[in-house]
Amino acid sequence: MGKTLFDDIRRGDFKKTIKRDYREMKEYFIDEAKKEQLKKMKKIKRFFYTSVWLLKSMFFKLTPARRILLVISVLLLFSYTNTGTNNIDIKIMQNGTFAYIVLLFILMLELKDKLLAHGELEEGHAVQVSLMPEQKTSLPGWSIWLYTQPANEVGGDMVDYIKIDENRYGVALCDVVGKGLGAALLMAKLQSTLRALVSDFHSLAELGNKINQIFYRDSLPNIFASLIYSELQPNNGVITLLNAGHLPPILLKSDSIFKMPKGSPALGLSGDILFFEQKIELQKNDYLIIYSDGITEARNESGDFFGDFK
Incomplete structure (x- = not known):
């Protein structure tokens, strides 16, 4: 001792x-x-x-x-x-x-x-870790890096990489409101719902409508989740995005930085939300940064937020 x-x-x-x-x-x-x-x-x-x-x-x-x-x-x-x-x-x-x-x-x-x-x-x-993909994924023409770290042992954030077929690949980032075990359980359900439905829909707007109906039906009152789901193709710079209440992605070019427009409302707020998809084309050496509020709401030792500007 x-x-x-x-x-x-x-x-x-x-x-x-x-x-x-x-x-x-x-x-x-x-x-x-x-x-x-x-x-x-x-x-x-x-x-x-x-x-x-x-x-x-x-x-x-x-x-x-x-x-x-x-x-x-x-x-x-x-x-x-x-x-x-x-x-x-x-x-x-x-x-x-x-x-x-x-x-x-x-x-x-x-x-x-x-x-x-x-x-x-x-x-x-x-x-939860076993359900997460590897940090670096292999997709011809793309460089993709994925990372998540819960605030506690388990959390409501999820990053996923889905191979739909040889020409369609999905990258998802979700964030269920709250922290801890309850948020983690809802996130596991949301992840399984996304994986089960993604191959059945070519329209991301229709995919969002279906996921929202299920999440709204099965989740607790006053619980919602933000989701960004993007689809990529090998050797093709076009990205199709579904943004359901999440922070807008940031497009980083060699000489400028753009924040993409806001998307649809978050999942679970209502059972009849209409979603829409967005498209963006990346050129060589462009970066699309998709992140959660775990970045902007991170605190230093003094308790100060990291913030949007930083």
Whole structure:
């Protein structure tokens, strides 16, 4: 144990790790309305309210039994029975020892839950990775690079490469609203729907209509997904695009940069959305960059967004 603690200290990223954990804790436990209130407060008041809201939120995240144990441990920690001068210190020590044991027990239970969930998420991550294509794909006349990295172990982003036939190849980028396991499950369903239907439609507008009908029918209320699906042909610079509520792709030429027009609404907002396709022709050394908000909403260590301009 001593060697482990020494190695942890020697890594030198203790302060950075604590800052990151604290920022993530606020992100998870404090809702958007309270975050807006905190922005208007002065430093000392903001620190006080942040601490209170964090403790309150964490308290109500516990199971009922663990909440009761926590209350008992706190009462024991700050109470004693005055039975005489010689017995006060002994009573305080007994109560304090028992309180710390209860707190440690609660911590162990929470850690157990976390490790169980983490193990399941790791299995989900392995499945999600197995569904992703290789970063570099082989298509005559094209250079294609694909990459995705979920914010957590699993996520709602998906990149896919589909060989439809010898003359049609598809590249898809999807983003289901939200993060974590729920978004990942919906993404797996959306990916399987796309793969099952893509060979049946030559019109990307009709393909979008069908995928949207299925996604709207089967997904939860207030859940939507953005999708960019593009079709390529070997040794042909023409790209046919279906953009359903996604960030417009960026066309990078040798002397200029263009952002493509916005597409149709996102999948799942309504069951009767009409989609349309776009076409673009790339010349030699042109680049078409298709990306998700995971790029623009990435944050540095200070919590600042990467943003559209960068």
